[in-house]
Every structure is written in C-alpha cells, then in structure tokens.
Amino acid sequence: MAALRAAKARLPEQSLFEQAFTPEVLRVLDRVRLRAQHASGDRPGHTRVRNRSDASGTELERHVAYERGDDLRRIDWNVYARLGELVTRRFVAEREVPLWFVVDASASMGPDEMHGKLDMARALAALLATVSLSGGDRVYLGVIPGRGDAAAVSCGPLRSRRSLHELRGFLAGIRLGDGAADLARGLDQLLRVTRRGMVVLLSDFLCDRAAGARALDVLMTRSCEGKLVQVLSRRDRDPSWLYGHDVLIDRETGAEFRIDPSPDTFRRYEAALLAHVTALARAASSRGMASALTITDVGLLGFLSGDLPRLGLSLVR
Amino acid sequence: MGYGFAAPAWLAALAILVPLLWLYLRSRRRPPAVVSSLVVWRVLTEAAAPRRKPYLPLLFFVQAALIVASVIALAQPFVQHPVPPGPPRDAIVVLDVSASMQARDGGSTRFERARAAAQERAYELGRSGRKLTVIAAGQQPQVVGTQLDGARAADLIGRLEPRDTSGNLTAAAELAAAQAGPQGSIDVFTDAAGDGLVMSRDARAISTVHRFGSGGDNVAVAGVRVLANPFEPLGRTRALVTLHSYADEAREVTITLEPVEAASGEPAQPVSRTVTLAPGATEVVSADGFGWSGAFRAVLAPDDDLPLDNVVYGVVPAPTPLRVLLVTEDIALQRAVETLARSLGNVTVRTLVPVQYRPEAREEITIFDRFAPPLPPAGNVAYLAPPRGNPDVTVAGGATRGRVAEQREHELVAGVQNAETLLGDGVALAASAALKPVLLGRAEGREVPLVLAGEVGGRRIVATSFPLRAADLRSADALPTLVFTINLLRWLSPTSGAAPLTRIAGERLRAGFRDAAPIARIEGPDGARELGPAEEITLERAGVYAAVGGGEERTLLVSFVDPVESDIARPAAAPSVAAPPRPATAEPAAQALWQRVPYVREALLAALLAMLLEWLVVAASGPRARRGGPGPSDAAADPASAGGATA
Numbered sequence: 001m002a003a004l005r006a007a008k009a010r011l012p013e014q015s016l017f018e019q020a021f022t023p024e025v026l027r028v029l030d031r032v033r034l035r036a037q038h039a040s041g042d043r044p045g046h047t048r049v050r051n052r053s054d055a056s057g058t059e060l061e062r063h064v065a066y067e068r069g070d071d072l073r074r075i076d077w078n079v080y081a082r083l084g085e086l087v088t089r090r091f092v093a094e095r096e097v098p099l100w101f102v103v104d105a106s107a108s109m110g111p112d113e114m115h116g117k118l119d120m121a122r123a124l125a126a127l128l129a130t131v132s133l134s135g136g137d138r139v140y141l142g143v144i145p146g147r148g149d150a151a152a153v154s155c156g157p158l159r160s161r162r163s164l165h166e167l168r169g170f171l172a173g174i175r176l177g178d179g180a181a182d183l184a185r186g187l188d189q190l191l192r193v194t195r196r197g198m199v200v201l202l203s204d205f206l207c208d209r210a211a212g213a214r215a216l217d218v219l220m221t222r223s224c225e226g227k228l229v230q231v232l233s234r235r236d237r238d239p240s241w242l243y244g245h246d247v248l249i250d251r252e253t254g255a256e257f258r259i260d261p262s263p264d265t266f267r268r269y270e271a272a273l274l275a276h277v278t279a280l281a282r283a284a285s286s287r288g289m290a291s292a293l294t295i296t297d298v299g300l301l302g303f304l305s306g307d308l309p310r311l312g313l314s315l316v317r
Numbered sequence: 318m319g320y321g322f323a324a325p326a327w328l329a330a331l332a333i334l335v336p337l338l339w340l341y342l343r344s345r346r347r348p349p350a351v352v353s354s355l356v357v358w359r360v361l362t363e364a365a366a367p368r369r370k371p372y373l374p375l376l377f378f379v380q381a382a383l384i385v386a387s388v389i390a391l392a393q394p395f396v397q398h399p400v401p402p403g404p405p406r407d408a409i410v411v412l413d414v415s416a417s418m419q420a421r422d423g424g425s426t427r428f429e430r431a432r433a434a435a436q437e438r439a440y441e442l443g444r445s446g447r448k449l450t451v452i453a454a455g456q457q458p459q460v461v462g463t464q465l466d467g468a469r470a471a472d473l474i475g476r477l478e479p480r481d482t483s484g485n486l487t488a489a490a491e492l493a494a495a496q497a498g499p500q501g502s503i504d505v506f507t508d509a510a511g512d513g514l515v516m517s518r519d520a521r522a523i524s525t526v527h528r529f530g531s532g533g534d535n536v537a538v539a540g541v542r543v544l545a546n547p548f549e550p551l552g553r554t555r556a557l558v559t560l561h562s563y564a565d566e567a568r569e570v571t572i573t574l575e576p577v578e579a580a581s582g583e584p585a586q587p588v589s590r591t592v593t594l595a596p597g598a599t600e601v602v603s604a605d606g607f608g609w610s611g612a613f614r615a616v617l618a619p620d621d622d623l624p625l626d627n628v629v630y631g632v633v634p635a636p637t638p639l640r641v642l643l644v645t646e647d648i649a650l651q652r653a654v655e656t657l658a659r660s661l662g663n664v665t666v667r668t669l670v671p672v673q674y675r676p677e678a679r680e681e682i683t684i685f686d687r688f689a690p691p692l693p694p695a696g697n698v699a700y701l702a703p704p705r706g707n708p709d710v711t712v713a714g715g716a717t718r719g720r721v722a723e724q725r726e727h728e729l730v731a732g733v734q735n736a737e738t739l740l741g742d743g744v745a746l747a748a749s750a751a752l753k754p755v756l757l758g759r760a761e762g763r764e765v766p767l768v769l770a771g772e773v774g775g776r777r778i779v780a781t782s783f784p785l786r787a788a789d790l791r792s793a794d795a796l797p798t799l800v801f802t803i804n805l806l807r808w809l810s811p812t813s814g815a816a817p818l819t820r821i822a823g824e825r826l827r828a829g830f831r832d833a834a835p836i837a838r839i840e841g842p843d844g845a846r847e848l849g850p851a852e853e854i855t856l857e858r859a860g861v862y863a864a865v866g867g868g869e870e871r872t873l874l875v876s877f878v879d880p881v882e883s884d885i886a887r888p889a890a891a892p893s894v895a896a897p898p899r900p901a902t903a904e905p906a907a908q909a910l911w912q913r914v915p916y917v918r919e920a921l922l923a924a925l926l927a928m929l930l931e932w933l934v935v936a937a938s939g940p941r942a943r944r945g946g947p948g949p950s951d952a953a954a955d956p957a958s959a960g961g962a963t964a
Binding site: 108109110117204206207208233235236240241242243245247248249250251252253255256257259260261262263265268269272273275276 | 348349350351352353354355356357358359360361372374938
C-alpha cells in the first residue's frame with residue numbers, strides 16, 4: 001500500500017495501468033497472495049482449497065477412520081499408539097486455480113484516457129493477475145470487444161512472473177470498441193475449456209439487467225467463482241456536469257436522449273443508478289458471486305483498501 | 318408612509334441582471350453531452366420530456382437577489398414617515414395696535430381702516446373653513462383668541478383699540494409663525510414701512526402684510542423738563558419743552574402749559590410760547606413765569622395727524638420754605654451758613670450745639686458738623702466728618718487726608734470744579750448698601766469714599782469725610798465749597814409726599830413702593846383697576862391717573878413720548894393684495910411633514926446575506942460536497958450498504 005501511495009504521489013501524471021507495473025508495486029505484489037474462496041482447478045498447484053482435502057499436502061486438515069484400501073503410509077501411528085484406532089491424515093488440497101481476468105472493452109468503458117474506466121480496468125487486471133502469477137496460479141486474460149459480432153480475445157495460460165511482459169503487452173493492447181459488448185457471449189467463448197475457475201469480470205455493467213444476468217448464468221454454467229468489478233467514472237456517478245445539456249448521446253449506440261437538466265432529474269438519475277448497481281449486486285449474490293463498485297477517482301490504492309475485500313478476496317503475506 | 322430612493326440613478330445598474338440572465342440561458346444551448354450509456358437514463362422516462370419553459374437554477378435567483386440588494390443599497394432607499402403634527406395650523410390675523418396707528422388718515426384713522434380690513438379678512442378666512450387666531454401687536458404681543466371662526470374673530474378684532482405705546486411687530490409675527498406652523502398663514506395689518514418690519518424667514522414665508530397709511534404730518538412734544546429751584550420763587554421756575562417736527566414743511570406751533578386741575582381761587586393763567594419748526598427740526602421751548610404750581614399739561618397747537626403726542630404732562634413744584642437745623646460747635650460755620658441762607662432766600666437756619674440737640678428738634682434738613690447723635694433724625698440729614706457711633710454712617714477710621722480720585726455724576730457734585738479744595742482733615746468713611754460713593758479719593762494707597770449719598774427708609778442721607786470750612790463759604794475764591802453746599806441743600810430739600818408721579822406711556826408701574834403705602838387702585842383713561850400688593854402693570858394709555866393707596870390719592874401723569882411712533886410719515890404704497898386663503902385640506906409639504914429614514918445599512922446587510930447564501934448554494938451543489946458528504950451517489954458507490962450482498 002505504501003508503495004502504491006508513493007508511486008501515486010511521485011507519478012501523478014502516470015496512468016493507472018502504468019502505475020501497476022512500477023518496480024515498487026511489483027516488489028510489493030511479489031510478497032502477497034490472492035486467496036480465492038472456493039475456486040479450484042483439477043491440477044495440483046500452490047493454492048490451498050479450503051473445501052477440498054487431499055491425502056497429501058502440507059497443511060493438516062483432519063483425521064478420518066482408516067478404510068480398506070487406504071494408503072498405509074497415511075496412517076497416523078501416534079494416534080494409534082494413544083487411542084488404539086487406525087486413522088489416516090487428510091490435508092488441505094492444493095490446486096492450481098485457473099484465474100480469468102476479463103476486461104469489457106465496450107464503448108461505454110471509454111474514453112480511453114488516463115484514469116478512465118478502461119485504464120482502471122486494465123490496471124486492476126494487471127494488479128490482480130500479477131499477484132496470481134506470484135502465487136503460481138494459472139492466469140488467463142480475456143477481452144470482450146465492444147462489438148457484438150467480434151470474437152473475444154484471450155491470452156494464457158500464464159504461469160509465472162516471467163510472463164509479466166506478455167501480460168502487460170496484452171492488456172496494453174486492449175482497444176475500445178465502438179459499440180456495446182455482449183458479455184454473455186464473450187464469456188461463453190472464453191470459458192469453453194475452463195471449469196471451476198475464478199473469473200474476475202471488469203466492466204461498467206451499464207447494460208440491460210437481463211444481459212448482465214445472462215453473463216452471470218454463463219459463469220454459473222462453468223462452475224466458476226465470479227467476481228464482478230463494476231468500474232464507473234466520476235461522470236457516471238455524478239451527473240451535475242450535465243447542467244445546461246439537455247441532449248445526451250449514448251457512447252455505444254449514438255442514440256440521443258433529451259433530459260431536463262434540473263437538480264430533480266439528476267437526483268432521480270442517481271437513484272436510478274443506485275437501483276441499477278443494487279440489482280447487479282443482488283443478481284451476483286443470488287448466484288453466489290461477489291461484486292464491488294469502484295470509482296476511477298479512488299485509484300488503485302482505494303480499490304485495494306476498500307473494494308477488494310467486498311469481492312471476498314484478500315491480499316495475504 | 319412612502320418609499321423612495323435618494324440616488325435613483327443607481328437603479329439603472331439593475332441592467333446587470335440582463336447579462337446574468339443571458340449567461341444562464343445561454344448555457345442551455347451547449348452541445349449535446351456524450352454519456353457512457355443511456356441504460357440508466359432511460360429509466361427516467363419523465364426526463365425525456367424536458368419542460369418547455371426555461372429553467373433557471375436556484376443559484377441564479379440568489380445571485381440576482383445579491384445584485385438587486387447591492388443596487389438598492391447604492392440607490393440609498395428610504396422610507397418616509399409622517400411627522401407628528403405640530404402646532405395647530407391656524408390662520409393668524411395680527412393687528413398693529415401701536416400708537417402710530419392712531420394717526421389720522423383721510424376721514425378716519427389708520428387703525429380704524431386696518432381694523433375694518435382685518436375683520437373683512439377674518440370673515441374671508443372663516444368662510445374658507447380655517448380656524449383663526451387674533452394677535453394684537455402692542456408693546457408685547459397679545460393673543461386675543463384662538464381657534465375662532467370668522468365671525469367670532471371679527472368680533473374680537475372689532476373690540477381692539479389702539480394703545481399709546483410702541484408696537485413690537487417682530488415679536489407678534491414670530492408668535493404668529495409659531496402658532497400657525499409651516500402650513501398656516503399670517504395676515505399682518507399695520508402701518509409699518511416694509512423695510513421697518515423685521516421678521517424671520519419662516520414667518521415672512523407665510524405672511525401677508527397689509528399696509529395702511531401714507532404721508533403723515535406731525536409735530537410732537539418730545540419731552541418736558543421743569544427746572545425748579547427750592548430757593549427761588551415760583552415765578553422763576555422754568556419749564557423746558559422739547560418739540561420735534563416730523564412734517565415735510567415748516568410749521569408754526571404754539572405750546573401751552575396749563576394746570577391739569579384748576580385752582581380753587583382765581584383762574585390759573587396758562588403759559589404759552591409760539592415757535593416755528595423747520596422740517597425735521599428739534600426745538601427746546603423755555604417757559605417761565607408760572608403763577609401756579611402742581612401738575613400741568615403741555616398742549617401743542619394746532620392739531621396735526623397724530624394728536625396723541627401733542628400733549629405731555631409735568632409738575633411745577635410748589636415753593637415751600639426750607640428749614641435747616643445745623644448742629645455744630647463751629648460758630649464761624651454757623652454764621653457762614655446763615656449768611657448763605659439769607660443769600661439764597663426762602664431758607665431758614667436754626668443752629669444748635671451738639672449738647673443741645675434732642676431728637677425732637679427735627680427740621681426738614683438736619684446737618685451734623687463733626688457730630689452724630691445716637692439716634693438718627695427722622696428727616697433728611699447730612700453728616701460732615703462724623704465720628705463713630707451712628708447707625709446711618711459707617712466710619713472706618715480716624716483722621717485721614719486724601720486726594721480726589723474720581724468724581725461721579727450726581728446732583729451733589731454737579732458743577733463742582735476742582736473738588737480738591739473741598740478736602741481737609743477728616744475721617745475715613747465706608748460705603749454701604751444704601752450709601753454709595755459720589756466722590757472718591759485715594760489715601761494711603763487705597764480708595765476711600767469722600768462723599769456718600771443715598772436713601773434709607775425714604776430719608777436722604779449725605780455723609781462727607783471732610784467738614785465744611787466757614788472761610789470757604791464766605792470766600793468767592795472757594796467756589797467749589799459754595800456750589801457743593803448749595804447742591805447739598807437742594808438735594809436734601811424734601812419733596813412733597815403728595816407730589817404727582819410722572820411716567821411715560823409703556824412703562825411698568827409697580828403697585829408697591831419702598832417705605833410707602835402700595836397702590837391699591839388706579840383710575841385713569843382705561844377706567845378703574847384694582848391692584849395687588851406686588852402687581853405690576855403696563856401703562857398703556859397716556860393721561861392723568863389717580864393712584865389710590867394707604868388712604869391717600871396721588872396723581873399719576875402718564876405722557877406719551879416715543880420718537881419712533883411719532884414719526885408717522887410713510888411712503889405711499891400700493892394697496893396690498895391679500896393672499897388667497899389656503900384650503901383647509903391643503904396637502905402638507907413633503908419636506909416639512911415627512912421624515913426620511915434611510916435603509917442603506919439594511920440593504921447592504923441583505924446583499925451580504927445574499928452573498929453568503931450564494932456561497933452556501935455553490936458549496937451545496939459543488940463536487941466537493943458530493944464527494945465527502947453522504948448522498949445518493951455515495952449510497953450508489955456502496956452497493957453493500959444499499960442492500961447488495963457480497964459473497
């Protein structure tokens with residue numbers, strides 16, 4: 001955190017994405033781990049999966065009664081010496097968790113500028129992916145383009161910090177589309193071969209509630225642990241800058257919309273936005289997923305300290 | 318109550334509101350705004366139908382209020398409050414009742430004409446619905462009546478008569494102005510010339526002067542003085558009558574002095590003198606050869622336009638033998654005084670040595686030479702170098718010799734030249750409240766009175782620090798001593814208690830006299846009038862009065878002598894036109910009856926409050942408050958707190 005604060009203070013004109021790759025930040029991220037809650041892969045790895053146990057491992061989870069066919073080497077003879085019962089040890093499963101960091105590149109995430117929504121999404125993806133790579137997880141990067149007929153693009157798997165250059169190049173190459181993104185279709189394309197992984201979806205989710213729900217259903221179908229990061233800008237949240245503007249143009253569709261730029265209208269917009277965010281949070285919660293809203297103004301530091309715990313993720317040393 | 322601005326030109330600054338309004342309306346013509354998505358906006362279906370009428374935010378109205386309050390403050394607003402009504406706004410009629418109004422003018426007098434005009438004016442003002450106040454402008458202004466209708470005022474005016482005194486129109490006009498107030502009117506009826514009428518600006522602003530009388534041919538008796546020597550016979554008494562001509566041409570007049578009351582015996586012969594007076598000339602006519610004594614009137618003939626000043630009154634004192642008691646041990650002084658008395662005539666001197674003196678031995682005049690009895694005599698007395706021990710004179714020291722330092726104006730030292738020759742070895746006197754120094758000297762470095770004179774209890778007292786030298790009374794070279802002695806006898810000669818009192822018209826007469834019975838009743842030209850013991854009245858009529866008091870009756874002679882009033886000549890003037898009567902419901906002048914209360918500070922305070930409110934509005938709608946304060950957006954930023962569940 002201190003490194004992030006120092007980097008932000010020293011390079012105020014640096015984009016959020018660039019801040020995520022400063023040496024100070026990387027040194028800090030090298031010492032922390034991103035712990036998932038129930039996502040786990042099928043291949044052994046370094047991520048301890050709490051709700052699963054293995055016959056081998058490093059952290060003892062429990063003892064179970066010996067059954068015929070169990071490996072005799074797993075019998076805990078000390079217990080037998082005291083209790084006269086044959087029990088075997090079960091350890092916390094350590095798996096390789098496939099982690100997907102999917103960035104929405106629809107036009108609503110624009111404009112592509114420093115401290116914009118896309119910059120924030122790129123930076124968060126880089127930050128979390130870097131931590132995951134440090135933990136030895138399998139990391140995938142995906143981009144859902146801002147055009148309905150375009151295919152989603154992915155990168156990975158990336159397995160170690162040596163892939164940081166590839167990770168940075170992929171994220172830096174993300175370009176905004178000129179239309180709306182179909183999140184469900186994009187996720188379906190990206191997760192065809194992935195099951196039981198964790199998907200961090202970075203988007204503004206300024207789409208129909210039904211479309212958002214379909215995207216969540218795709219994650220459910222793939223048995224993935226979904227983490228929804230809703231990235232909004234200051235202008236999205238505070239419409240007071242629209243005083244004097246009575247015509248709004250949708251960045252994705254180019255459609256016009258006439259409003260009465262009055263405080264009452266803006267208050268009602270804020271209420272509608274709150275309802276929209278709340279609906280997304282409820283939809284995610286009902287599917288066992290976590291969601292968090294972050295504003296571009298808070299920066300990486302604000303996200304890590306305030307919004308990341310809402311996702312059920314935590315950085316541990 | 319009214320409103321206004323002291324500097325209304327500043328109100329033009331309200332035009333600043335126009336560009337302000339334009340700025341706010343202009344912002345509505347901005348280009349369309351590009352937003353991330355309309356998904357949320359489309360929920361606001363009502364927002365899709367913007368209002369037709371232009372929208373102005375609260376900030377505009379606050380700023381407009383700030384501008385309006387500032388401009389109003391610059392324009393200096395005020396509120397006019399009606400001033401409480403002042404004195405009653407009457408129509409005032411001032412009638413000059415001074416002596417000059419008695420001047421004949423045509424077939425009547427100036428006063429009669431003025432009085433008739435004043436009555437007519439009173440009727441006219443009464444018909445216009447105004448209440449009248451009548452003021453008589455005599456020596457002192459007198460309010461005859463207030464809140465009168467026209468008929469009542471005319472009736473009171475008709476009862477007024479001119480007085481034999483001067484008039485004070487200035488005081489009357491000021492009294493009228495105070496009574497009338499700024500909305501009243503004053504009508505002055507007088508014969509005073511325009512330049513002789515002194516009034517304040519306020520009084521003149523509401524006054525209409527009606528002038529009466531022009532021309533005027535008058536010769537007045539300006540005074541009379543009787544020179545009577547008690548040592549001489551009646552036939553040598555002289556009366557000096559001063560005449561003054563106010564006529565434009567030479568006039569031959571005859572002044573006749575005749576007794577007021579005819580003697581019971583043979584008829585008294587009047588004394589007449591004829592003199593020709595040049596225009597504006599003053600002549601003193603000397604009359605003698607009186608065969609009678611007592612009160613007389615000096616009557617001027619022929620008659621002129623002002624008969625009032627053709628008569629004055631005087632008194633020829635009756636010659637009575639003067640009896641003198643001289644108490645001295647100086648035989649030479651005794652002989653010298655007796656010789657002087659014989660020379661003067663009509664004076665008898667009786668001489669006693671101090672051991673023979675008894676208080677019963679009283680005469681009209683008692684002269685003590687270097688002697689003072691323990692009890693003073695009842696009559697007039699002179700002390701020559703008195704010793705100590707007398708209640709009349711305070712002797713401060715023994716023998717002293719000084720020099721004459723100051724000779725004051727007094728009958729005792731009138732005509733005394735080189736008073737130094739009077740002095741000799743004497744005593745040191747001390748002045749008192751009753752005895753004042755007449756001749757002052759200086760001895761041993763301080764002032765000492767040499768001659769004291771005064772009245773105590775109706776007695777005349779003279780004290781000298783030096784004795785009279787017999788040799789000086791016999792020597793023609795020592796004239797000052799002789800003159801002083803004659804003056805002493807003349808001043809000490811008693812006047813008759815029944816001698817007539819003489820006054821000038823307009824003077825005040827006190828009912829009480831010192832050491833005499835007060836006047837209880839006075840009868841004269843105005844009729845009889847009772848007086849209180851301490852009452853003081855103004856003698857407004859010239860003539861012969863009878864003052865009764867203490868069982869005695871004294872004659873009171875009141876003469877009219879007033880050069881200003883006698884000068885009745887007036888330049889011809891166009892008849893004055895009466896100002897039209899003001900309606901009773903005339904609107905009050907704004908300057909006079911309204912008071913302006915400025916409200917500049919309140920307007921400035923309103924401007925400051927508007928400025929503060931503007932800051933609050935800006936702060937409440939600005940991004941900083943939205944970022945830090947709790948609001949809907951903050952709830953939106955925290956879906957968990959809004960009910961959203963997290964995994």
